[in-house]
Amino acid sequence: MSLRILVVPLRFIGDCVLTIPLLRNIKHHFPHAEVDILIPQTLQSLFENCPYVSRIILEPKSKIQLLKILRKNPYDIGFLLRRSLTQAFMLKQAGIKRLIGYDEQRLFQPIGFKRCGLFLDQTVPFPPLDTDIPQVKTYLNLLSPLGLLPHDEFLELWPSEEDVKVVERSLEEASLGDTQRSIAVFHATSASREKAMAPDRFLPALKKLQDSNFRILAIGTAQDAAYYDFFKAQGIVLENLCGKTTLSQSYVLLQRAQVLFSLDSAPVHLAAAAGTSNIVAIYGPTNEKQWRPYPYDGRFIPVTNKTLTCRPCLPKVCEHNLCREGLTAWDIAQGVQQFLDQPSRTAMASSDR
Numbered sequence: 001m002s003l004r005i006l007v008v009p010l011r012f013i014g015d016c017v018l019t020i021p022l023l024r025n026i027k028h029h030f031p032h033a034e035v036d037i038l039i040p041q042t043l044q045s046l047f048e049n050c051p052y053v054s055r056i057i058l059e060p061k062s063k064i065q066l067l068k069i070l071r072k073n074p075y076d077i078g079f080l081l082r083r084s085l086t087q088a089f090m091l092k093q094a095g096i097k098r099l100i101g102y103d104e105q106r107l108f109q110p111i112g113f114k115r116c117g118l119f120l121d122q123t124v125p126f127p128p129l130d131t132d133i134p135q136v137k138t139y140l141n142l143l144s145p146l147g148l149l150p151h152d153e154f155l156e157l158w159p160s161e162e163d164v165k166v167v168e169r170s171l172e173e174a175s176l177g178d179t180q181r182s183i184a185v186f187h188a189t190s191a192s193r194e195k196a197m198a199p200d201r202f203l204p205a206l207k208k209l210q211d212s213n214f215r216i217l218a219i220g221t222a223q224d225a226a227y228y229d230f231f232k233a234q235g236i237v238l239e240n241l242c243g244k245t246t247l248s249q250s251y252v253l254l255q256r257a258q259v260l261f262s263l264d265s266a267p268v269h270l271a272a273a274a275g276t277s278n279i280v281a282i283y284g285p286t287n288e289k290q291w292r293p294y295p296y297d298g299r300f301i302p303v304t305n306k307t308l309t310c311r312p313c314l315p316k317v318c319e320h321n322l323c324r325e326g327l328t329a330w331d332i333a334q335g336v337q338q339f340l341d342q343p344s345r346t347a348m349a350s351s352d353r
Contacts, residue, residue: 003033006057006075006096010082011040012191013247013266014291015135017273019081020050021153022139026079027052028151029143036075038066046247049158063090070094079142083126088119100145102126112314129287129312134294153295155273159248167252170241184214185254185271186238187262189224195263195284197324199230204333205261205280206236212340214259217241219250219267259339264291272296280335284324287312299342303327303335 005026009019016039026035034054037047041058048056060066067090074095080088085105092099103123104113117123122145127133140150186209188202209216216236218228222243231238245253250267254260254274262268264283271279272293279293280301288302290312304323305311311323 003030003077004073004075005030005033005035006038006070006078006091007035008038008078008080008082008087008091011043013043013046014269015081016043016046017155017157017266017269018136019139020052020155020157020273021136021150022079022081022142023050023052024152024156025140025143025148025150029146029148046157049160049248051158066090067094070096077146080120081139081142083113085116085118092119098122100124100142127290129314131287132289134292135290136294138290155269155295157248157251157270157273159252163246163248163252167245167249167256170244170249170253171256182214182258183253183256184209184216185257185260185262185267185276186216186218187220187260187265187267188218189220189227190263190265192265194321195265195286195324197263197282197284197327199227201327201329201332203231203234203236204329205336206231206238208333208336208340209259209261210236215239217253217257219245219253261336264288268293278339280339282327282332282335284327285311285313285318285321299339301335301338303332305331 007023009016023035035052036055036057037053038057038059039047044056044058047053057069071094076097078091078096078099080091080099080101083102083105085107088099088101088105098121100122101120103115103117104126105116105118106113124141124144127138136153140153143150188199190196206216216238218238218240220242225240225242228238228240228242251270251274254271254276257276259278259280260267260271260276261280264281264286268279268281277298279298280303282303288304292302293300305327308323
């Protein structure tokens, strides 16, 4: 009987993209193991073509139902990337023989995170808020209780031929196939309310991209689409692709873009995986050193409120949120200007994309 391994990542897109090196390294060290992943249905498309996953288990709403699913064939090893006491308890009840996770778990929502590691067989330390360690490395550190070292760290996705065709058609229909004009992908929304910003703060930056002859494409979910109508009303010419591309198709689009201009959210990590040559990302309470695009060979320009000494922080317990509310349109525009001022930036579509 082959070794059975379960990986439980966080429920957000960006976190799951950063989990991919861990999955690949698990498969490298245990090539004959069955490696399953437990995710919400919204992330299914991200792993459908993943060569390192044997089975995708979609997380049901009922914890009892999930226990029934996991107990049918108990796992030998479980990697819990969520810092959740209740999740650790449930997985242990499911019969996982060796459960590995972080020593910092949320006990109850008002209490926050405490170092305990209850119900876990082995733990590794979760870094402090001001860490310099990229999150990819923190996930890969879960291999250490098994005495294993990471074989590699790179990010990747697996778009299909149809994904490529869909993106090519979208570019042609939007008159963006013109290789004489550069493409800027724009993303200004987030699943986290603590990262949200008023749309008017993006306007000067978008005007700079438009004046520099960039074609601007907005990506996001179908629910995000209405948000971008504001920019069109303010004279910004952009193609609204929200809800029109899958995660894999967004990845293909970012392979063809010269810059991503985005909030700190999933597209930053998709762009790192895609090799987008420039990333301008806006960080409020989040630590840009921990959640930066990594590994990444292009130019990364983080936009932060440099006047504050209290960030990074936990936004849900912050009294003022000045790291986000105090970040002005001028600050954001300066980040884009820094990109535009670089003399060696790629202004033409790369011939190898």
